[in-house]
Amino acid sequence: MRLLFVIGIFIMSFSVKSQSVNGVVTDANGKPLNDVMIYNFISKVHGHSDISGKFVLENTKPEDSLRVTKQGYVTKNTTISNAEMLSIILDEKLFLLEEVTITNSLKYLNTISKIDFEIQPISNSQDLMRKVPGLFIGQHAGGGKAEQIFLRGFDCDHGTDINVTVDGMPVNMVSHAHGQGYADLHFVIPETVDKIDFDKGSYFADKGDFTTAGYVGFNTKEVLTNNAVSFEAGQFDTFRTVALFNLLHTENQSAYFAGEYMMTDGYFDAPQNFNRINLFAKYTAKVNNGDKLAVSLSHFTSQWDASGQIPDRAVNDGTISHFGAIDPNEGGNTGRTNFNLQYDSKIDDHSHIKNNAFLSKYDFELYSNFTFFLNDPVNGDQIKQKENRTIVGFQSEYNNKLSDKWLFKLGAGLRNDNNKDVELSHTVNRKTVLDYLSLGNVNQTNLFTYISFDFTSGKWLINSGLRLDYFKFGYEDQLAPTYTNQTQTKAIVSPKLNFLYTENNTLQYFLKLGKGFHSNDTRVVVAQKGQEILPETYGGDLGINWKPFPRMIVNSAIWYLYLAQEFVYVGDEAVVEPSGQTERKGFDFGFRYQLTNWLFWNTDYTYTHARSMDEPKGNDYLPLAPVHTLMNGISVKDLYGFSGSLRTRFLGDRPANEDNSVVAKGYCITDFSVNYQIKKISIGLNIDNIFDTKWKETQFLTETRLANETEPVEEIHFTAGTPFNARLILKYSW
Structure with a gap:
């Protein structure tokens, strides 16, 4: 009987520890926010939202306190209710470079692009290309022809040595009438x-x-x-x-x-x-x-x-x-x-x-x-x-x-x-x-x-x-x-x-x-x-x-x-x-x-x-x-x-x-x-x-x-x- 009691306590303890909470993080317009960090003050665990804004936080139970943070948004503290899906809305705030941190990410230049995109105006597609550090463009056909591109010692002509996409769709044209790429x-x-x-x-x-x-x-x-x-x-x-x-x-x-x-x-x-x-x-x-x-x-x-x-x-x-x-x-x-x-x-x-x-x-x-x-x-x-x-x-x-x-x-x-x-x-x-x-x-x-x-x-x-x-x-x-x-x-x-x-x-x-x-x-x-x-x-x-x-x-x-x-x-x-x-x-x-x-x-x-x-x-x-x-x-x-x-x-x-x-x-x-x-x-x-x-x-x-x-x-x-x-x-x- 004593053994069963101990086993029961162990199972209950494991059940509590293995609890998790599901949630979603969006901005004020309902857009899902990815890579948001959610930190549990009680259990000290943390997690991140995915591309749909959704996250799962392990070892978390109702009434735990959370801190929700993302660059460019106001940090939010919240307490978990008994809701099955936790919904969190973050408000944008004044951009501060001091809040930009260097993360363990292979594509480090994206940090730079976020900064430039935030603080510099864009009025045409040429400005879009100029967001790439070291990339220069030149127009030589009345504005209707693709720009000539220069990057890393390449005269890329109109794109021979730079891959360009929009929403995953390729922009470069292979075997084009005017030039490759x-x-x-x-x-x-x-x-x-x-x-x-x-x-x-x-x-x-x-x-x-x-x-x-x-x-x-x-x-x-x-x-x-x-x-x-x-x-x-x-x-x-x-x-x-x-x-x-x-x-x-x-x-x-x-x-x-x-x-x-x-x-x-x-x-x-x-x-x-x-x-x-x-x-x-x-x-x-x-x-x-x-x-x-x-x-x-x-x-x-x-x-x-x-x-x-x-x-x-x-x-x-x-x-x-x-x-x-x-x-x-x-x-x-x-x-x-x-x-x-x-x-x-x-x-x-x-x-x-x-x-x-x-x-x-x-x-x-x-x-x-x-x-x-x-x-x-x-x-x-x-x-x-x-x-x-x-x-x-x-x-x-x-x-x-x-x-x-x-x-x-x-x-x-x-x-x-x-x-x-x-x-x-x-x-x-x-x-x-x-x-x-x-x-x-x-x-x-x-x-x-x-x-x-x-x-x-x-x-x-x-x-x-x-x-x-x-x-x-x-x-x-x-x-x-x-x-x-x-x-x-x-x-x-x-x-x-x-x-x-x-x-x-x-x-x-x-x-x-x-x-x-x-x-x-x-x-x-x-x-x-x-x-x-x-x-x-x-x-x-x-x-x-x-x-x-x-x-x-x-x-x-x-x-x-x-x-x-x-x-x-x-x-x-x-x-x-x-x-x-x-x-x-x-x-x-x-x-x-x-x-x-x-x-x-x-x-x-x-x-x-x-x-x-x-x-x-x-x-x-x-x-x-x-x-x-x-x-x-x-x-x-x-x-x-x-x-x-x-x-x-x-x-x-x-x-x-x-x-x-x-x-x-x-x-x-x-x-x-x-x-x-x-x-x-x-x-x-x-x-x-x-x-x-x-x-x-x-x-x-x-x-x-x-x-x-x-x-x-x-x-x-x-x-x-x-x-x-x-x-x-x-x-x-x-």
């Missing part, structure tokens, strides 16, 4: 972006094609904080309007619509006649079992004229102005319609599956003239690049927290691009096709799977991953006399290994190692008969994350990146150009400091040494590879209703050819913005290039011939950067 982000309405996930290097198993210099992932909002309508007007006949409307907002469902229209003649001598329409709608639903569904639909269309790249000699002799044009008939039109489905399924308290499926219809037509009258002295060298593609794909990722020390991820996915009538032709006045240089159908499929483990022990986090990509390339040449459908297949394995040592919440060291790759254009693949079609990269980062003072955070790294031999398809000429092995090494430094509750200072500096490994010293420079970049800004947030920033970006001189005998001149540009909030109305002013500096936004060393010349000339050709450009913004929210 073409990433046009203009279909994103900046006001709908909630957060930015980015990092540098190829160290992440879930990131595949084009992730060599790094990746950028944009995530749109699940719910709007309010309705809003804004109007923007400025110089050069510029007008922009944005509307944001909440359509549905309940505890478990939300839906909203966003629309944008923009038009401008631009600052060039020849009017750009640019206009763009963006439509976006998103529906999000939370299911009682913890699942979450998000469906979005967007449509984008744009058309423009462009002045193109102009030669130094024509400006120097007064033939045209700094903002002039040799061929004012350049320009084009493009459009994209997207359907995106995201479904996060909770399996149990320790595991879930993230699913993403997408369908995109895309069209593109671009008219350019890079050489003027070099090849055709009579009609000129205008070319047309055109395509019409359909993209379908999905990605699923299984996450399982096996124990307090082990986190397991397993992912798989598919992407197929069916690109019809990919055209490169010689044209006149955008109307007459004189000659087809290339015309065919591209069908490219990428199957992939990856696995990764996170092992946490004390102050250490060790992440290991392995990724397998399989490609099938198909090209039907419509100019061939007989039907030919050329195909090639290729697979590549990419291992990853990362070490983080977090001394405390103010100091962290990291070493990242990984292999990556970028695919080459399908037309290159079939031309080279499958040789060197997935050039691999090997890279490493060694760095530190440090908070020397409560309101200061410093991140710095030295890095190395090797790129194997590759073949590059030059879409402007329809030719294949081989390049040898290259190496890049450099230094990144980032600095964030909150001087007062309302005043912030940020600086990002990068240095890169980029060289070809197959050329003799002195002839081994990589054309247009950035050497020095610097971004510096002072921002004011919520000072008696005022917010604004003064931001400077500097790009140093860089080689324009292999022996550095021709230099692409750098620039230093300062932008200014200010906004004043009066209840539901805000009035803002944005000024690009406040000091009206004359600068060259993009530059190329090109051989051209003008109409009055008998011999070609090779020299710098450029697109002028924006002069002083002021815009007034009026916004009403309710």
Whole structure:
């Protein structure tokens, strides 16, 4: 009898100790908050909310006291009632850098993006890309063409070496008519972006094609904080309007619509006649079992004229102005319609599956003239690049927290691009096709799977991953006399290994190692008969994350990146150009400091040494590879209703050819913005290039011939950067 009594007491004691409490954490608008820490004052245990805001706190019983904390929200203390599901609402508060802690997270740069996103205004898709420290962009086609991207010593052209996504949907276009990896982000309405996930290097198993210099992932909002309508007007006949409307907002469902229209003649001598329409709608639903569904639909269309790249000699002799044009008939039109489905399924308290499926219809037509009258002295060298593609794909990722020390991820996915009538032709006045240089159908499929483990022990986090990509390339040449459908297949394995040592919440060291790759254009693949079609990269980062003072955070790294031999398809000429092995090494430094509750200072500096490994010293420079970049800004947030920033970006001189005998001149540009909030109305002013500096936004060393010349000339050709450009913004929210 005494034994039974002891056993009963033991069972009752075990039952009490094993009690747990379920709950959900949201903000005041009902949006689930992930990574919220819930601490039990009584049992001293803690837990974190998942992507649905839900959490399970072990060894917790009714009447225990909890503390609920998350960066950017007011800490809340609460006592557990007898409710089956504990519902906790956190209120946002004034942003304080002293509350940002360095956590044991592999993607440490996301901490920086949260800070920048909080304190600096975003008014267009170009501002979105500039949130990546060390990333520079250049526009050279009237605002409708994807920007040229520079990062870590790469002239990424329009996206060859940086992976870009929106809500998990790829932005980069494989085997694009204008160039491999073409990433046009203009279909994103900046006001709908909630957060930015980015990092540098190829160290992440879930990131595949084009992730060599790094990746950028944009995530749109699940719910709007309010309705809003804004109007923007400025110089050069510029007008922009944005509307944001909440359509549905309940505890478990939300839906909203966003629309944008923009038009401008631009600052060039020849009017750009640019206009763009963006439509976006998103529906999000939370299911009682913890699942979450998000469906979005967007449509984008744009058309423009462009002045193109102009030669130094024509400006120097007064033939045209700094903002002039040799061929004012350049320009084009493009459009994209997207359907995106995201479904996060909770399996149990320790595991879930993230699913993403997408369908995109895309069209593109671009008219350019890079050489003027070099090849055709009579009609000129205008070319047309055109395509019409359909993209379908999905990605699923299984996450399982096996124990307090082990986190397991397993992912798989598919992407197929069916690109019809990919055209490169010689044209006149955008109307007459004189000659087809290339015309065919591209069908490219990428199957992939990856696995990764996170092992946490004390102050250490060790992440290991392995990724397998399989490609099938198909090209039907419509100019061939007989039907030919050329195909090639290729697979590549990419291992990853990362070490983080977090001394405390103010100091962290990291070493990242990984292999990556970028695919080459399908037309290159079939031309080279499958040789060197997935050039691999090997890279490493060694760095530190440090908070020397409560309101200061410093991140710095030295890095190395090797790129194997590759073949590059030059879409402007329809030719294949081989390049040898290259190496890049450099230094990144980032600095964030909150001087007062309302005043912030940020600086990002990068240095890169980029060289070809197959050329003799002195002839081994990589054309247009950035050497020095610097971004510096002072921002004011919520000072008696005022917010604004003064931001400077500097790009140093860089080689324009292999022996550095021709230099692409750098620039230093300062932008200014200010906004004043009066209840539901805000009035803002944005000024690009406040000091009206004359600068060259993009530059190329090109051989051209003008109409009055008998011999070609090779020299710098450029697109002028924006002069002083002021815009007034009026916004009403309710």
